[in-house]
Amino acid sequence: MAGQQLINGNFERFLRRKRLIGRIFWVLLLISTLAGLIMLAALLIDLALEGASWLTPTLFTNYHSRHPEQAGMKSAIVGSLIILALTALFSFPLGVGAAVYLEEYAPKNRLTEFININISNLGGVPSVVYGMLGLTVFSRGFGLFKPNSWLVQALNLPVDPRNGLIFSVLGLEMRLPLGNSLLTGGLAMTLLILPTVIMASREAIRAVPNSIREAAFGLGATRWQVVSRQVLPAAFPGILTGMILALSRAMGEAAPLIILGAFTYVPFLPRTIWDQFTVMPIQIYNWITLPQPEYRVHLSGAGILVLVAVLLSMNALAIYLRNRFEKRW
């Protein structure tokens, strides 16, 4: 009988074979998971070998130069930091604002759903597209401020052929279009990371239990009071962590800024947000494309070490904050 057969020898063998396959599979899985880790390790070793010796103070004090021994990435480092600050400055209110609206205020109607779909789609758009968006809208302003555009003719605007329309607001100089300036770079990067910031903020806001909101409403708080005094403070650690991670991604981006016209040879430090600039990833890319091995292999390796160090510290900060302030409801 089948039942009898199952109890003696055959089933044992059957089971043993299954166990063997299972164990092989386990090893296979571990290897796959570790494959990435191994690659990462190889990368780091490679970097250390090729780049570490070139990690000198010159890297930080000099601009790019045709003589490799004198080349540095001072302007790129400063440019990266300013772009980082601008991006943070713009994306925080816009991203958190949108998240608050969607989680606390938005009615369940078609418009809200449409906004949701938009945000989710924008998260999947290639970064080069954001570069081109920035180029057309911010940097060139659709060509609306060229001397022979219809707008300039119609309104008789005093445009300078190189710098566009210059005017001042409250003593600060404004320019339209924004040109290939730090401001344009910051705006384009803001749009790039905005979907990520919004999604992370929404999760943090959603994690705040509803009972807190109810209690606050019950005491006679208006919706904004509930949000600003209870929900946002409680969600803040999560929001902050999300922002830092999004910003560290922005720091590593080169493509959108290249398209915007960020230069590679910037032998000066920018003084205003209207100045031209470069960032670390672009400088590194530039070095990689140069024929001499000093640039192609060593300097770029050193530059990468600096970039990776900055990113690692940002990520570490984010993880530390997340662990320290994680609220257990």
Added chain:
Amino acid sequence: MAGLSRLLPASRAVSSPDQKGVFSTGLSWRLRRIYEQIIKASLFLCGLLSVLTTIGIIVSLFGEAIGFFLRPEVDLYHFLTSTMWRPLGRPVSPDNFGIMPLVNGTLMVAVLSGAIAVPLGLLSAIFLSEYAPERLRSVLKPVLEILAGVPSVVYGYFAISFITPIIRNLADWVNSIAGTAIQVDFFNALSASIVMGVMILPLVSSISEDAMRSVPQALREGAYALGATKLEVALRVVVPAALSGILAGFILAFSRAAGETMIVAVAAGSTPRVTLNPLSSIQTMTGFIVQVSFGDTPMGSINSQSIYAVGATLFIMTFIMNVISNYIMRRFREVYE
């Protein structure tokens, strides 16, 4: 009845709709209301920004792309069908502006990197979701996240300084023992794809893992109770149940790979061609866009306008892939609930 009449003060309520009786109608209340409305409007505008961004993308990409197609040197038919992409080629003819080589390059890299990321990502997701003890998982997951956080320029560097020499040496070794004449260009698609596969591996892994973790435990227990092994439960119960999420993840990763720029700009080359040979130098859509922007092309020239046409094509491709991915995720998610 005397008793009831004493209740009447309550029922003789102030009931006209304009009177608010015991509640205040003061200015401070009205100001508070206006303040709340302003706040709500500002927050709404923040939300609307996403819609404006999408409109901005469509207008800028397609607006300039239309400008490109209106040029006499170019036409849409050749754009879609010609197998040559030589914007600076002489004599100038619509045949020089065929998108196929760039699409070929993009797709080849995306498929090859998918071939690496998909199996490895799925297997590591299975491992993390079904096998790994919690402590191991809490160590491995952050590591995978780190992989995803490495800038693509760094991956490009890694490709060109580490992977490419390995492939070339491998080819030489195979040539020497097998007498073949395999040729590996310095810039090639394979090198870029390997590295890109590693970069998008965490994406595949995390999406697949989320999909698998959301499979109810009851399904697993039912299978275990029938005498299934862990392997069988993982492969025959969990993965099929999570399949929609996993598939959506694959497509999303594919779309990510298609849109990735710096790795291919560094390691894949700048020779657009239609080929199936991953060992040859190619150019992707994103690589071309960066190449043009990196140089100093004057605004309005045919070269600089062509990037919009290429960008529009790329946008359409990734958009369609994202839509399909979302559709799969949404449509089939309910199946086992």
Added chain:
Amino acid sequence: MVTPTQNATTIEAAQNTTDGVVLSTQGLSVYYGNKLALRDISLDIYRNQITAIIGPSGCGKSTLLRCYNRMNDLIPSARVEGRVLFEGTDIYTPGVDAVEVRRRIGMVFQKPNPFPKSIYDNVAFGPRINGIKGNMDDIVENALRQAALWDEVKDKLHESGLALSGGQQQRLCIARALAVEPEVILMDEPASALDPIATLKIEELMQELKQRYSIIIVTHNMQQAARVSDMTAFISIDRENPDARIGVLVEYGLTQQIFTNPINKETEDYVSGRFG
């Protein structure tokens, strides 16, 4: 159609112990979307009394309670018909700000929900957002004393409210509600998540508080209602249409009467434990 039994004797008796009606619903019906949840509730709440709302679970007691301070406004599909009069004015009149209603009609919830802030900030939150002037330290101490919590927390006002025990947290929530000086306090099963000793403390507190405030308590614990309240309203499912689960007011009167000599047969069945 069930008419609520409020006979004249009951009302006269109630009348003699109080000086007026503070809250009154007239023909109140609540819909969630298209579903009718409560029908035609007409009920007078008397000042400085504890009114209990009892009934089997799921028949709309909490819904009714939440109408009194317009908390149902927060649910998009909820719709209210009829009137709720507070000191003679309909709180649902267009133009009346729900925010002010909630300041004057406070609420304590079933599960204690202190804010993730210090004890001091928990109590101070209400006065701060309502712009109440005065010495905040005094306001906080006063509210905590009224909630019988001051002695236990006076040395740790700056510790987190979440660090207290369940019973203490609930008294903190009561103090928090008292700090804005409401006139009515709504309590939605305030002791159901607490142990018997903490429950007893809350019930004693209620007796103290009713001298200054009017209290409406929803409870599924009949013994509690019998111990604590002066008036009791019995809400149950409309017998004529049991599948629709529409809540109606079956009987309302002096607690003593409801529990010892109810007029309505259904009430008698419920309080003697035959169903519910």
